[in-house]
Amino acid sequence: MIVVTPNLCFDRTLWVEAFAPGTVSRPSRVEVTAGGKGVNVARTLRDLGHRPLLVGLVAERQGDALTRLLADEGADVLPVPVDGEVRSATIILEASTRATVLNEPGPQVGEVELEALLTAVDGALVTGGHRVLVCSGSLPPGLPVDSYGRLCDLARRHGVVSVVDAARDVLAATLAHGPDVVTPNLDEAEGLLTGVVTESSDQSGERAEFRGRALGAAVDLVGRGARRAVVTAGSQGAAFADADGTTWTDAPVVDVANPIGAGDSFVGGLTASLTDDGDWAVAVAHAVAVAGAAVEQVRAGRVDPTRVAELDVRTEAVVV
Numbered sequence: 001m002i003v004v005t006p007n008l009c010f011d012r013t014l015w016v017e018a019f020a021p022g023t024v025s026r027p028s029r030v031e032v033t034a035g036g037k038g039v040n041v042a043r044t045l046r047d048l049g050h051r052p053l054l055v056g057l058v059a060e061r062q063g064d065a066l067t068r069l070l071a072d073e074g075a076d077v078l079p080v081p082v083d084g085e086v087r088s089a090t091i092i093l094e095a096s097t098r099a100t101v102l103n104e105p106g107p108q109v110g111e112v113e114l115e116a117l118l119t120a121v122d123g124a125l126v127t128g129g130h131r132v133l134v135c136s137g138s139l140p141p142g143l144p145v146d147s148y149g150r151l152c153d154l155a156r157r158h159g160v161v162s163v164v165d166a167a168r169d170v171l172a173a174t175l176a177h178g179p180d181v182v183t184p185n186l187d188e189a190e191g192l193l194t195g196v197v198t199e200s201s202d203q204s205g206e207r208a209e210f211r212g213r214a215l216g217a218a219v220d221l222v223g224r225g226a227r228r229a230v231v232t233a234g235s236q237g238a239a240f241a242d243a244d245g246t247t248w249t250d251a252p253v254v255d256v257a258n259p260i261g262a263g264d265s266f267v268g269g270l271t272a273s274l275t276d277d278g279d280w281a282v283a284v285a286h287a288v289a290v291a292g293a294a295v296e297q298v299r300a301g302r303v304d305p306t307r308v309a310e311l312d313v314r315t316e317a318v319v320v
Contacts, residue, residue, distance in 0.1 A: 001045065001052045001132040001271055002124055002160075004151060005038020006117060007106045007140045008056040008066060009087040011300070013260075019092050019100055033299070034069040035089050037137030037165060040261040040301030042075055044268025044290060047303045050275065053078055053130075055121055057140060059107045061085040080120050082113050087140075091300075097256045106140030114147050118154060125158040132271050135174075136165045136264065145169050149177030161274060165267050168192065175225035181280075182221055183230045183270065185263055186210065189217035207236050211248050214239035215320060219246060230284055232266055232291070234259075240284045240317065247317040249285050252292045254311070261300030266291040268301070269308075281317040289315045 011034070014027035038054060045052045058066060058079035066086050070077050084107025092100040124130070133155040135148040144150075148164050152174065155162040164171070164179045167188035174182065190196065190213065214231040218241035221229035228242040237251045269290025273283035289311035293303040 001050065001134065001275055002121060002130050003038045003042050003045070003052045003054050003134045003136060003271075004117070004121060005036040005041070005054065005056045005137045006143060006147065007087065007138045008034070008036040008039065008058060009089050009104070009106070010062075010066065010069075011035030011089050011091060013091040013093060015093050017095050019094050019098075025092075031299075032069075034066055034073065034075075037261075037264045038134065039070070039075075040264030041134055041136050041165075041268045041271070043073070043299075043301030044265040044294065044303055045272055046074065048268065048272045048290070048305060048308070050272055051076060052134075052271075053124055055117070055124065056080065057082045057107070057109060057113060057117060057143075059084040059086045078120055078124060080113070080116050082107055082109050082116075084108060091260055093258060093260070097259060099258075099260050101260065103138070106138070108142050109140050110142045111144060113142075114144055114150070117147070118150060121151060122154055125154070125160060130158075130160055131275050132161045132163060134163045134165070134267060134271055136267060138167075139170055146173040146177070148174045149179070152177045152179045155180075163267060163271055163274075165263065175221065177225070179226055181228040181230060181270075182226045183232065183263070183267055184221075186214050186217065186231055186233045189214075189221060189229075189231045193217055193220050207250070210236040211239065211320070215241065215246050215248060228280065230270070230287075232263055234262070238266070238284060238288050240280065242280065246320055247281055247284065248320045249288045249315055249317045251288055252311045252314045254292045254296050256295045257298050258300060259295050262291045262295050264301055265294030265303060268303075285315045285317045286312060
């Protein structure tokens with residue numbers, strides 16, 4: 001499988017007892033890793049026994065440091081060089097597990113850089129052996145909003161399943177290209193469908209409410225062009241819709257160490273299952289189990305395969 005994540009970055013994670021804006025905080029721990037949603041997807045896939053190819057735009061300034069971090073993890077990377085400086089994301093984790101994320105925009109790029117990215121992905125697909133193409137994360141400033149849609153067109157020409165994890169205008173532009181599946185979280189899906197944009201990490205409340213909202217959003221996304229849609233609702237579960245109907249999978253109860261990257265691990269689990277099995281209901285249930293295992297890990301994107309297997313037997317997609 002190929003994982004395309006155009007907006008690579010450094011993740012700077014800071015652990016604090018509690019975070020209050022406007023005050024001085026002293027983190028007890030700091031870790032700098034390679035970041036970007038697709039990086040987390042690739043981490044999960046490697047933990048599940050796969051060797052994904054990670055393709056992304058790598059800015060000239062600090063790009064070598066970024067690719068070294070990825071190589072140190074054992075990632076297979078196809079970098080597409082661009083001008084500019086690698087962006088950073090600052091992640092503040094509190095003892096309560098509440099997370100605050102500050103995402104920088106990334107280097108300024110455009111149509112030329114997109115063509116270079118498409119050429120790189122096309123060349124990788126020509127080599128064969130890839131069954132799934134994942135498009136994950138935000139786009140850097142200036143990259144055309146339909147970039148993921150054009151990657152979906154490319155995947156279709158090669159007979160490869162396209163999985164798109166995007167939000168806002170990027171998700172909207174992708175739908176017109178008929179992606180095989182889109183995987184927004186509930187906030188992202190409702191932001192597109194209703195125009196009310198929020199980005200929260202709180203899923204407290206009645207599961208039935210989240211299930212109804214997520215199922216409705218998934219159906220609407222299919223109505224707008226996606227061949228299939230999964231809408232994740234964090235610790236509540238995930239809704240799936242296609243032309244044949246809808247299913248819901250309850251999320252297992254787990255001990256949360258770090259909620260950041262759970263959606264990315266979900267995509268990794270979905271991709272792994274589609275590569276191994278190809279059944280969509282099985283893939284969604286497996287992805288929910290993988291996401292549950294991911295939040296028990298301190299580092300985003302990592303999973304324990306043994307724990308995934310334990311959670312797998314507790315997750316099942318139910319037709320609703």
